[in-house]
Amino acid sequence: MDIQLKRGLLDVCVLAAIKNEDSYGYKIIKDMKPYIELSESTLYTILKRLEQQEMLTVKSAEHDGRLRKYYHITGTGLKRIRDFREEWKEIMAIYQFVTKEDEHHE
Amino acid sequence: MDIQLKRGLLDVCVLAAIKNEDSYGYKIIKDMKPYIELSESTLYTILKRLEQQEMLTVKSAEHDGRLRKYYHITGTGLKRIRDFREEWKEIMAIYQFVTKEDEHHE
C-alpha cells in the first residue's frame, strides 16, 4: 500500500490495537500486520509520540523473567479514536470526489 | 482535518481535479477547497511531482493576455485513480479495525 496513505492511519491504528487490552510492541506489530505492516523502528517512534501526546501510558512489567513495556490507552487516546470516526466523513467525501465518474458519458 | 490523513489523498485528489477537463493551479485549489484545503506552495510542489511521475502533462496557454499552465492527465494518471479504488478496500479494512467495538460488551 501507498506509504502516504498509511500515514494518517498509523497513529489511530496503534491506539486501536491497545484499545481493548494493554499490549506491548511486538504484539502490536503482529496484531496490526493483517491491516498495516510496520517496522519496529516505526512503531516505537509512534508509541513514543503517542505517549508524549498523552494518548497512552507506559508501564514496565516482568514477563518470563524479562521486562516488557505495556501500553495502556488513556481517555485522550479513546477520544482520538472517536474523533477519527468524525474525520472519516470528510475522508469519504474526498473518496467520492476522487472516484466519481464523469457525469456526462453514456 | 488531520494533516497526516490528507497526505495520501492529496496526489490522487489533484489528479481527480483535472480528470474531466484540463485545469490550472488556481482553479484546482478552488475546486478542491470543499474537500481539502491546500496552499499554493503545496499544490505546485505536487503538480511538479506528478509531472515527473508522468501522471500529467503541462502546456502553457494564453488566457486574457497572460500565460496559464494547463495540466492534462495522462493514462498513467488515470491508472493511478483506478489503483486508488483498489487500495481503498485495504483502507476500509483498516477503518473497520480501528472503529470496531469491543465484541464482549453489552
Added chain:
DNA sequence: ATGGAATACATCGTATCACGAAGTATATAC
C-alpha cells in the same frame, strides 16, 4: 489614474515523520 484585490506561478527553508540499518539482550527450540 490610482490603489487594492484577485489571479497566477515560483522558490526557499523548516518541521514532521516513516523507515532501514544496526545494535543489545534474553528465551526457546533444535
Added chain:
DNA sequence: GTATATACTTCGTGATACGATGTATTCCAT
C-alpha cells in the same frame, strides 16, 4: 551451542506539506 524468535533502542535519511516571501498581471472601485 547455535540459530531463531522475542523485545526494545538509537541514528541517519529521504520524502513531503506548508508558511513565508516574491514577482507580475488584470480587474474593479473610487
